[in-house]
Amino acid sequence: MRIIPILAIALLAGACSRKTPAPAVVRPVKVATAAGAGLIDKDFAGMATPDDAVNLAFKVAGQVLDVPVSQGAGVKKGELLAELDPRDIELQVAATRSAFEETRSQQQRMQRLLEHEAVSRQEAEAAATRYAQARSTYENTLDLLKDTRLKAPFAGVVERKYVDNFERVQAGQPILRLVNPVTSTVQFTLPENALPLLRDSSTRFTVAFDNYRGAAIPARLKEYVETSSDASGFPVSLTLENPDPARYRISPGMSCTITMLSADPVPDAVSLPVSAVYAPAGGGTYVWIVGAGDRVMRREVTLGELFGRDRVVIDSGVAPGERVVTAGVYQLREGERVRILN
Incomplete structure (x- = not known):
């Protein structure tokens, strides 16, 4: 009988059936x-906006005689930018000057007659009133003559021209847009949940421009509007405290990232x-x-x-x-x- 080999096989099979427990995975x-x-920082996309920008227009209607500047040209303060044909206004000036001189002569004669009691005081005062009205009208037409010439209110760049020579324009119609090419203002849009942070005196700002990577320019709050007509956020303007304007020349339209550092309200x-x-x-x-x-x-x-x-x-x-x-x-x-x- 083969009892021993059979027993050995049984013992071996039992041993194999008992598995070793796997070690716990850590x-x-x-x-x-x-x-x-503490202080938390949030980033917003922004853009530099002009400190000085204006759409220039004539106060009187007329025909454009000349626009001697081109789009993109730099101009100095007081430089002539556009001119209307002044002939119509010159005719008005001549007519009002004639009326002014006539009423002045009448007022002077009435004053002499009043001194000799040859006319009543009421007649003299009426002549003085007519003289004052004629003088005012004459001075106004002289101002209109000056208004036929548009001059630069500040040094800048002609960003856009809206009219050409010999085109007829109305009073108040934009002729060109003048922009200061250097600015210290940036603007971004703030979501409504962050609006209370603007009222916190500890809130600070830095601005990094794509053109000047690695330079964080400090800025201070300039103004903001607590209304949002299109529900896209609230416009906020900052003033740059540029430490080196010659090195960091900021022009309108340059894109930037605004970092707002503020204390958490909780x-x-x-x-x-x-x-x-x-x-x-x-x-x-x-x-x-x-x-x-x-x-x-x-x-x-x-x-x-x-x-x-x-x-x-x-x-x-x-x-x-x-x-x-x-x-x-x-x-x-x-x-x-x-x-x-x-």
Whole structure:
């Protein structure tokens, strides 16, 4: 009988059926320590806008005699930009001057007669009134004659020409647009939830232009409008405190990034990387807290605003100093032990 070999085979089969338990997997993770939000920075796209810009127009109607400047040309303050044919106005000046001189002569004669009591005081006063009216009309037509010439109110660049020579124009019709080529103003659009931060005296701004990468120019609040007709945001204007205007020449139309540095309105808020937020399909927003024994606990949080490049404010749910998982948050389970890589 072959009892021994059969027994050996049975023992071997039993040994193979008992598997060695697999060691518990300790998942490696990265963590961040929650810190008070303090000052948070937000970036907005902006553009430089002109300090001085104006659409110039004549106060009188007429035919354009000459526009001696071209589009894009630089002009000095007081330089002639456009001129109307003055003949119609010159005829008015001649007529009003004749009436003025006539009423002046009558007023002087009435004054002499009044001194000799040859006319009544009422007649003399009526002559004086007619003289004053004629003088006013004459002076007004002289001003109209001056208004047939448009001169540059400041040094700048002709951004646009709206009319050509010999074209007939109406009073107030734009003739050309003059813009100062150097500016210290930038403008951007602020969302409504950030509007209260503008009233905080601790809010600060810096501006970085695409043409001058790496240079952060400080700026101060100039003005803002608390209305938004198209619901796209509120326009905000800043004044640049340019430390080196010769090096950083800012012209209207240059694109820039405005960074607004402000205090978070929630006093106990903390900040974390966006990657720490766990939002499962079932709903809610959570983070994984690393507790005693390096085991993780899921905790629900209330999110604040995004800021910087990759951070978010946690308004409630996390205390400063707690360790929070920032990578691999969707692979963790409650109570799982982790190994911290950083």
